Structure formats: C-alpha cells, structure tokens
Amino acid sequence: MADLARSPEQIGNAIRRVRKKRGMSQAELGEKTGLRQGTISLIEKGHSAAKLETILAVLSALDLELRVNERTKQTMLADALLGYGKK
Amino acid sequence: MADLARSPEQIGNAIRRVRKKRGMSQAELGEKTGLRQGTISLIEKGHSAAKLETILAVLSALDLELRVNERTKQTMLADALLGYGKK
DNA sequence: TGTAAATATACAAAATAGCGTATAAAACTG
DNA sequence: CAGTTTTATACGCTATTTTGTATATTTACA
Numbered sequence: 001m002a003d004l005a006r007s008p009e010q011i012g013n014a015i016r017r018v019r020k021k022r023g024m025s026q027a028e029l030g031e032k033t034g035l036r037q038g039t040i041s042l043i044e045k046g047h048s049a050a051k052l053e054t055i056l057a058v059l060s061a062l063d064l065e066l067r068v069n070e071r072t073k074q075t076m077l078a079d080a081l082l083g084y085g086k087k
Numbered sequence: 088m089a090d091l092a093r094s095p096e097q098i099g100n101a102i103r104r105v106r107k108k109r110g111m112s113q114a115e116l117g118e119k120t121g122l123r124q125g126t127i128s129l130i131e132k133g134h135s136a137a138k139l140e141t142i143l144a145v146l147s148a149l150d151l152e153l154r155v156n157e158r159t160k161q162t163m164l165a166d167a168l169l170g171y172g173k174k
Numbered sequence: 175t176g177t178a179a180a181t182a183t184a185c186a187a188a189a190t191a192g193c194g195t196a197t198a199a200a201a202c203t204g
Numbered sequence: 205c206a207g208t209t210t211t212a213t214a215c216g217c218t219a220t221t222t223t224g225t226a227t228a229t230t231t232a233c234a
Contacts, residue, residue, distance in 0.1 A: 005153040008139055014155040025210060039192060041212055051191065051221085052095055053136035063158045066092040068101040071150045112180060126222065128182055138191085138221075 005066065009046035011055060016044040018062045032061040092153065096133030098142060103131040105149045119148040 003014040019029055026040040033040075035054065043050050043058060059065060090101040106116055113127040120127075122141065130137050130145060146152060 003155045005155050006147070007143065011139070011153075011155065018157070026212095027210075036193065036195095037211075038213075041210095042192090045212085047191090048138075048140045049191065050139045051136045052098070052139055052142050054192080055139055056094065059155065060093070064155050065158050066098075066153045067156055068090045068092050068098065068146065068151050069154055070105070071152050113182095114180075123223065123225095124181075125183075125224095129222090132182085136221080141222085 007046065008043075008048045008050065012044040012046040014064070015058055015062065018064060019044075022062060024062075029058065029061060033057045094133065095130075095136060099131040099133035101151070102145055102149065105151060106131075109149060111149075116145065116148060120144045 003010060003017075005011045005014060019026070024032075025037075026044070027037040029035075030037045030040050035057070039054070040058065043055065056066070090097065090104075092098045092101060106113070111119075112124075113131070114124040116122075117124045117127050120141075122144070126137075126141070127145070130142065143153070
C-alpha cells in the first residue's frame with residue numbers, strides 16, 4: 001500500500017498488483033473503465049504517455065487514489081527504509 | 088500537503104499551490120520541465136487531460152511525488168474531516 | 175493608476191493515445 | 205501436455221494533446 005509513484009512503471013506495477021489482489025483480469029478492468037484490455041496492458045507495463053484521465057479512471061475502478069506529497073526528509077528516509085529507489 | 092488527487096483539477100490545484108510557494112512563475116516551471124508556459128497553465132487549470140509523463144515531470148520539478156493509496160474507511164473518514172469531496 | 179510581469183487563450187501543425195479488430199505469445203489448469 | 209484463459213502486440217483510424225508563436229487579459233506593485 002501507499003506505493004511510491006514516481007514513474008509510469010511504478011504506477012503500472014501498483015495497478016497490476018492491486019488488480020490481481022482483486023482477482024480481476026485486464027479484460028474485466030477494461031470493462032469497468034471503458035478501456036480495452038490492450039490499453040490496460042500498456043498502462044501496467046508503464047506506458048509513459050498514457051493520459052492522466054485514463055490512469056485516474058483505472059485507479060478509481062480499483063478503489064485506489066493518488067496523493068500529492070512533498071518529498072521531505074522524512075518521506076525520503078521512510079522510502080529508503082522501505083526499500084524504494086533500489087535498482 | 089498530501090493533497091488528494093482524484094481529478095486533473097485537484098492535481099492542477101496542488102501544482103499551482105506549491106509552485107507559488109516556491110516563488111516560481113509558470114514560465115520558470117516550464118523552463119525547468121521543457122514545457123511551455125501555456126501548457127503549465129492548462130495543467131494547473133485541470134483542463135487538459137495531460138499525459139502522465141508531463142504531470143510527473145512537473146511534480147518532480149517541484150519536489151513533489153505521487154503515491155498510490157487504497158481508499159480505505161480510514162482515509163475516507165480522514166478526507167471527510169479535512170473537507171475533501173465537498174462541492 | 176500606469177506599467178511591467180504573469181497568466182489565459184488562439185490557431186494551425188505535428189505527435190500520439192486509445193479504439194476496433196485481430197492475433198500471437200504466455201500463463202494456468204485439469 | 206492439450207486446451208483455455210490471460211496478456212502482449214499489430215495496423216489503420218480518429219480524437220485529442222502539445223507545440224510554436226503570438227496576443228489578450230489579469231494581477232502585482234511602484
């Protein structure tokens with residue numbers, strides 16, 4: 001939870017993880033959002049140029065949401081401890 | 088901080104708020120991100136369903152980041168108390 | 175209030191996302 | 205390991221975003 005989303009890849013990973021947790025296929029998620037299965041596939045793979053709107057629709061269908069955070073020392077420390085930013 | 092970003096408008100508002108806090112003009116932010124002043128304007132107004140890439144570039148230039156959260160009862164209660172979701 | 179800075183907007187051109195349809199490739203599963 | 209489900213990918217097409225350039229409009233402030 002509370003995945004860092006600093007790149008399309010990270011967002012895609014978060015989406016895929018939660019979709020599976022919900023036991024949903026890409027086709028089902030597409031149905032729910034009005035997107036094609038192929039589009040969901042692209043997004044999960046980190047399609048960099050996806051439209052914001054599209055991403056938000058997918059997140060919403062999975063009961064997810066975005067938050068805008070400042071990168072403070074605290075959050076950066078927390079990320080390090082949680083292993084974010086690792087290659 | 089930690090603004091909810093459920094729509095392009097909300098993201099735009101967060102961006103504008105922080106840009107001003109940083110004492111930056113739209114032109115300066117555009118310079119930093121390789122986007123036009125006019126594009127920054129559109130993003131902040133939430134009019135454009137901008138590309139994810141573009142949003143991430145702007146956020147990064149402002150030392151902001153996104154997090155993907157599940158909408159739990161807790162977060163929904165917190166939002167209500169903080170006045171999110173009001174018309 | 176007058177002027178400079180900042181922001182909103184316009185228009186044609188260029189780039190590209192998502193669609194529809196379809197299929198190939200991969201992952202499950204009995 | 206054959207059959208099925210799921211996921212990745214392709215192509216032409218249309219819609220829409222971003223660009224470049226330019227100019228209104230608004231805001232700030234001396």
